[in-house]
Amino acid sequence: MKKWIKNFFLIASGGMILSFAGFYIWSQITYKPAEELFYTTNLLDQNDKNGYLLFQPENQKTNNGIILYPGAKVDPRAYAYLAEQLTQKGFTVLIPKMPFNLAIAGISKADKIINDRDEIENWYIGGHSLGGSAASIYAFEHQENIKGLFLLAAYPADSSDFSNTHFPILTIYAEHDGLTTLDEIKETKHLLSDNTFYYKINGGNHAQFGIYGEQKGDNKAQINVFVQQDQVIREINSWIERIE
Template sequence: MKNWLKRFFLIASAGLILTFAGFYIWSQITYKPAAELFNSTNIQNQNEKNGYFLFQPENQQTSNGIILYPGAKVDPKAYAYLAEQMTQKGVTVVIPKMPFNLAIAGINKADTIISERDEIKNWFVGGHSLGGAAASIYAYEHHENIKGLFLLAAYPTDSSDFSNSNFPILTIYAEKDGLTTLNDIQEKKHLLSKNTVYYKINGGNHAQFGIYGEQKGDNNADINVFIQQDQIIREIDRWIQNIDS
């Protein structure tokens, strides 16, 4: 009996190890920044520090900061164009590197960032796809310290119900998105606050919320990636300015 139990636990342990190893390998196969990103940003000079990538406005102080949670298995650097363009509008942008490249495994990453950047008085938290869902949990649990939540091809989790609040939310979604569809956005609309701004990108798709090429399950976009990116940047900037005014 003892030998049988010993063999059972050895087999079970080996199974768990193999399962975790498989999961880990899967999690490390990420969507990398596309070539055009390196031609349009200084991302090659950007290094991870303290578990995140920091983009700051040059030669000016700012009190506004964005924390952007990446989509599942998307390299944080894939959002460098958005980050650099926002710094030109006077906003600091921080993109954390997530455990297993999944934001849902690092929901509280914003805590470290906020504690280390005392110069930022107004924090806006958000993310792309699964990163947006994770950010919604963080914003819901820390709404007293966050000025607003932005959702890029994303929607809140069922446990993050903002419907009875006036918490500022921006949700940007795309017409051709094959992963976060228009129906998905509509079905989760009841979780959003009374103070939600909606923006639809005509012709846009899921992958072009970052710059990392095509994504499995997505539809082809009808517009160039930089056209979509510039719309996202414009709407986030406009939303922040309206909250500040």
Template structure:
């Protein structure tokens, strides 16, 4: 009997140690993330065209001539939401409300339906577009597939999961990637055209890289960009604005 108790104790102790190591490893992983750099931080300031509010999510609201179209953005894995402020503010300056979603532990995979509460909080917006960078784009694709409120999808250096097929959805799709991206699988990014509506736009930004869609410094393993970070973000904003304009 004593041997059985001792054996059970060892099992429980082993499981407890394993769980402690697992949880500790997770928190060590998520505690290190990419933080917004100066250009993005400057874009968090309100001005005559755009009002910026941070309350978990980050809202970029046009001061005047606001349209009834909203854009929800899911950040890339382990990237601070504010790193995408430059793109968001540029889009908002053209009359579109933009909300950068705050994800649990900066991982969109842990908050895949974050858009639910955002949509419910903005009743005056009746047309929604969702987008995301890298892993954020994967989760945005899933959300677009499952929610009819979404009329547009923007993928930045991203592609949907194998189970996600949007060919039959009445949705506008824009996919952008940098030619010097060494993080995303660019073959999969381009092949995603096979599971998207026939009028989807797939555009390569020459000289851009993976991290250039935000302002958070060089991402580990990424290629070197031959264009400026600001240029990549402005090009990206332009293409997204064109998609939003097409929904008016």
């Protein structure tokens, strides 16, 4: 009997190790930044030695910071164009690298960023897809320190119910999104505050909230990726100007 139990635990342990190894390998197969990003941004100058990518305005001090949580299995560098264009609006933008490339596994990543950048007085947080849901959890738990939440093809986690608050939220969604559908956006409106702004990108899709090419399960966009990106940049900037 004892031998049977020992064999059982050996088999179970081996199964768990194999399962984790499979999950880890899966998590490392990411959506890489598209080639055009290396020609349109200073991406080659970026590194994540502090655990995040840092984009700052040139020759300009700013007290406004934006934290962007990447979508599931999306390389943080895929949001470089979005980040660099926002720095031209006067924001410092930081994009953390997530454990297993899943923002839901690194919800508290914003803590280190905020502690590192004590010159920033006003913090805004958001994310793309699953990154937006993770950012909503952080924002909900830190409403005293976060000025607003933006959701890109995303909606709040069930535990982040802002409906009884006046917390500033921006939700941007796309007409042809095959992964965060319009129905899902509508079904989760009850979790948003009465201070939520909505913006629909006509012709846009899910993957073009970053620049990393096509994504499995998504629909084909009817507009150029930079057209979609520029709309996102404009709306985030306008929204922050309204709520400041």
